[in-house]
Amino acid sequence: MTLDAAVRVGRDDFTLDVRLTVAGGETVAVLGPNGAGKTTLLRALAGLEEMQGRVSLDEKVLDDSDAGIHVPAERRRVGLVFQDHVLFPHLTVLENVAFGLRSLRRPNAVESARRWLADAGLSDKAGALPRSLSGGQAQRVALLRALATEPRLLLLDEPLSALDVSIRAEVRRELARQLASFRGTRLLVTHDPLEAIALANTLVVLERGSVVQSGTPDEVTARPRSRFVADLAGVNLLRGLAAGDHVLLGDGSSLAAAGAGTGDVFAVIHPRAVAIYRNRPDGTPRNVWPGSVDSVDLQGDRARVRIKGAVPLVAEVTPGAVRELNLVAGAAVWVAVKATEVSTYPA
Amino acid sequence: MRRARVPAPIGLLAGLGLLLFLLPLAGLVVRAPWGQTATALGDQSTAVALGLSVFCSLTATAIALVLGIPLAVILARTRGPLRNVLRALTTLPMVLPPVVGGVALLLAFGRRGLVGSILNQAFGVQIPFTTAAAVMAETFVAMPFLVIAVEAGIRSLDHRYEEAARSLGAGYWTVFVRVTLPLLRPAIFSGAVLCWARALGEFGATITFAGNFPGRTQTVPIAVYLALESRPEAAITLSLVLLAVSIAILVGMRDRWLGAL
Numbered sequence: 266m267t268l269d270a271a272v273r274v275g276r277d278d279f280t281l282d283v284r285l286t287v288a289g290g291e292t293v294a295v296l297g298p299n300g301a302g303k304t305t306l307l308r309a310l311a312g313l314e315e316m317q318g319r320v321s322l323d324e325k326v327l328d329d330s331d332a333g334i335h336v337p338a339e340r341r342r343v344g345l346v347f348q349d350h351v352l353f354p355h356l357t358v359l360e361n362v363a364f365g366l367r368s369l370r371r372p373n374a375v376e377s378a379r380r381w382l383a384d385a386g387l388s389d390k391a392g393a394l395p396r397s398l399s400g401g402q403a404q405r406v407a408l409l410r411a412l413a414t415e416p417r418l419l420l421l422d423e424p425l426s427a428l429d430v431s432i433r434a435e436v437r438r439e440l441a442r443q444l445a446s447f448r449g450t451r452l453l454v455t456h457d458p459l460e461a462i463a464l465a466n467t468l469v470v471l472e473r474g475s476v477v478q479s480g481t482p483d484e485v486t487a488r489p490r491s492r493f494v495a496d497l498a499g500v501n502l503l504r505g506l507a508a509g510d511h512v513l514l515g516d517g518s519s520l521a522a523a524g525a526g527t528g529d530v531f532a533v534i535h536p537r538a539v540a541i542y543r544n545r546p547d548g549t550p551r552n553v554w555p556g557s558v559d560s561v562d563l564q565g566d567r568a569r570v571r572i573k574g575a576v577p578l579v580a581e582v583t584p585g586a587v588r589e590l591n592l593v594a595g596a597a598v599w600v601a602v603k604a605t606e607v608s609t610y611p612a
Numbered sequence: 613m614r615r616a617r618v619p620a621p622i623g624l625l626a627g628l629g630l631l632l633f634l635l636p637l638a639g640l641v642v643r644a645p646w647g648q649t650a651t652a653l654g655d656q657s658t659a660v661a662l663g664l665s666v667f668c669s670l671t672a673t674a675i676a677l678v679l680g681i682p683l684a685v686i687l688a689r690t691r692g693p694l695r696n697v698l699r700a701l702t703t704l705p706m707v708l709p710p711v712v713g714g715v716a717l718l719l720a721f722g723r724r725g726l727v728g729s730i731l732n733q734a735f736g737v738q739i740p741f742t743t744a745a746a747v748m749a750e751t752f753v754a755m756p757f758l759v760i761a762v763e764a765g766i767r768s769l770d771h772r773y774e775e776a777a778r779s780l781g782a783g784y785w786t787v788f789v790r791v792t793l794p795l796l797r798p799a800i801f802s803g804a805v806l807c808w809a810r811a812l813g814e815f816g817a818t819i820t821f822a823g824n825f826p827g828r829t830q831t832v833p834i835a836v837y838l839a840l841e842s843r844p845e846a847a848i849t850l851s852l853v854l855l856a857v858s859i860a861i862l863v864g865m866r867d868r869w870l871g872a873l
Contacts, residue, residue: 313775338778345779351772355794364790365780414780 266290266323266417266450272309273317274302281305281474285452287467292444292451294465296458298493302474303454304348307420310452311345312338322417322450339368341418344411344449348423350403352395358382358406359391365414381409385443400428401436408443419444421453425460437463458497470494488610490531501534501578504612512609518575521551522607529612536569538606539580542599543590550601552576558596561587568592572600637855644852645845653853658846660827661835662853668743668831669811672750676758676807681793681800684762706756713752714820721748721821745822746829750811757810758803765799766792802865809861813854 266289274281281302287293295303308314312327312335320328327336327343352361362381366374382388385405395403404424411419424440425433441464444451454471455461461468462482470478470485470493478490486498495502505514507525512532514520522532540546546553556574568587570580578600582592592598653659687699705713721728721739731737739745773795777787793800815833822829824838832850839847 308775311775311779313779338775339781339783341779342781343779345776347772347776351770351776353773353777353791353794355797364777364782368777368780368782368786410780 266448268310268320268322268418268450268452270310270320271318272306272320274305274309274314275317279474281309283471283474283476285469285476287450287452289450290448291467292453292465293467293469294461295452295454295469295471296461296497297454297456297471299456300473301456301471303456303471304422306471307345307422307452307454310418311343311420312336312341313345342414342416343418343420344414344416346407346411346419346421346424349427350395350407352398352403352407352410354395356394357391358387358393358395358398361395361406362410362413365410369414378413381413385409399432401432404428404436405439408440412443412447415449417449419447419449419451421451423455423457423460424453424464426455426457440464488531489533490612495533499536499579501536501539503532503534503576505530505532507609510604512607514576516575518554520576520607521604522609523605525607525609526611530609531612532607532609534578534602534607536579536581538602539572539578540601541570541572541580541582541586541590541592542601543597545599546601548601549603551604552600552602552607554600556598556600558592558594558598560594561592563587572598574600576600578602640848640851640855644848648845649849649852653849655846657826658835658850661830661832661850664743664746664827664830665812665832668746668750669754669808669814671747672754672811673758673804673808675747675751676755676811677800677804680755680758680803680807681762681796684759684766687759688763688766702759703756705753706760710753710814710816710818711820714749714817717745717749717752717817717821721745740821741823741825741829743822743828746818746831749817749821750814753814753817754807754810758800758807761803761806762796762799765796765803769795805861805865809858812857 268285268287270283270285272281272283272285279302283306285293295306297303305314309316310320316328317330318328319326319330326334327341328334353364356364359375359378359382363374363378366377371377379388379391382391387402387405387409390398390402390406395406398406404427425437428436437460444464453464466481468479468482468485469476470491472491472493478485478494485494489495489498489500489502492502503512503514503520505512505520507522507527507530509527510521510523510525512520512522512525512530520532540550554574554576556572559571559573562569563584566583567581568584570582570587570592572578572580580600586592590598683702687695687702718725718740720726721731723729723732723738723740728739731739739748769792773791774787777791782790813833814831815837818829818831819834824830824834832854836847836850839850
């Protein structure tokens with residue numbers, strides 16, 4: 266079951282334009298900051314949003330604006346799990362799960378809903394109303410409700426973000442297990458990289474309505490193409506014009522980089538490769554810039570020091586170094602990066 | 613927080629306003645022939661008027677539910693100038709003097725009326741001065757209360773419930789019957805109660821369009837008005853009945869109204 270989608274949704278202040286292919290049995294996570302258009306994309310795929318373009322599942326065309334084809338949401342066999350679950354408040358858990366089966370006029374809708382609940386260990390909640398469920402239970406019931414109709418495509422909108430942080434890990438494991446046993450095509454959207462990496466084999470990074478990057482989690486984080494991805498990978502991302510052994514950055518400073526190549530490039534510097542000095546260092550690093558400490562984040566046995574200046578960078582050092590160098594906000598420092606620690610790739 | 617001091621003139625005027633509400637009610641209760649309530653209620657003509665009022669108001673409410681909910685759906689789910697005109701027309705009976713409504717009904721459904729003449733010639737059906745006319749008059753005046761309440765209910769509905777139902781394979785009717793209507797139950801209920809209360813008290817349009825025929829069109833408000841001359845104790849007793857119904861409605865819906873205070 267392969268999803269092939271080219272979705273364009275135009276709004277007054279925002280345009281979503283996404284091409285996407287998801288192979289059957291694969292879980293793709295669309296990852297992006299809030300407002301990137303993730304939910305709009307899901308709604309368009311579910312047939313709930315006015316869109317241009319073409320959406321097909323295997324041979325079956327669900328949307329084709331050129332050919333005037335639009336399969337209404339109720340005939341798509343696309344399961345949608347909403348961020349805040351949207352369980353029917355007036356129906357019991359059992360009736361919620363049986364709802365789709367009844368709507369599709371499947372025989373024995375109630376019995377098979379009961380089986381779904383039993384398999385998920387939720388039998389004791391069958392007669393309960395959704396408002397009496399915990400967040401985790403509601404999430405599982407919402408997923409069962411969608412899975413019970415045996416959709417060909419399963420769409421999940423921020424499946425864990427409505428949940429308490431304390432139970433997320435547990436629900437995430439359960440969700441990963443259930444996704445693995447679902448045979449159709451799976452697409453989830455999230456702004457949480459952890460959720461994306463834990464649940465999906467392929468990431469598609471969406472920013473301001475367009476795909477900026479896609480690939481396996483490793484591929485995406487190894488070569489960030491946006492600030493959002495760089496932040497989630499925890500690396501410094503710079504962009505400029507490469508000329509042989511250096512990159513000319515936007516503000517006029519020059520970054521020495523081994524084998525920078527030519528043209529518009531991204532340059533990634535791992536925070537571990539950024540050294541901090543109180544006095545101007547005199548040594549091999551080709552890149553030495555003055556700056557001042559912006560903030561210090563202690564994370565266990567490491568400290569992330571954000572430095573502002575001509576070239577803003579994040580450095581990762583030990584808490585001991587922070588104490589010895591007295592790295593407090595506003596402190597004047599020098600940063601140094603060896604040219605061999607800068608990796609570049611075409612933008 | 614310190615309580616705001618209320619200037620004397622405002623307190624005085626507010627007190628006068630309150631008296632205007634309370635004194636008539638006190639008069640009704642004080643002058644009621646409590647000893648003869650049972651006899652007055654048991655009186656043949658009183659019982660007939662009560663029965664007719666209950667039948668007409670409930671029928672009017674039922675018709676308002678069947679016709680008013682779809683109307684509310686259309687008003688809530690469409691846009692544009694046409695809808696605004698439709699909405700104004702629907703709510704017109706709320707501000708229109710009921711007697712004008714009665715005249716209008718007569719001109720439409722009367723024997724020589726717009727539709728009435730056709731009904732009369734083609735089918736020999738005459739609506740005015742029948743029980744059906746009383747029901748129509750009450751529906752005309754009371755239905756807007758239901759439409760307004762249900763329309764507001766639809767507008768405040770989270771439409772994602774309906775979207776979730778659609779994504780689960782439910783077509784328009786299944787969504788409407790199994791999701792939309794159940795979620796609208798509170799709005800439909802309060803709208804129906806308001807509509808019924810208005811229908812029960814209807815006087816002007818009913819007496820104009822349906823007249824005053826005991827057992828056919830003489831509902832309680834009309835009976836009260838006419839009995840005031842000849843049998844004041846019966847008029848007072850029937851008034852007490854209507855007052856009790858109003859208080860019961862107010863108490864029954866206290867969560868919705870008093871809760872907002």
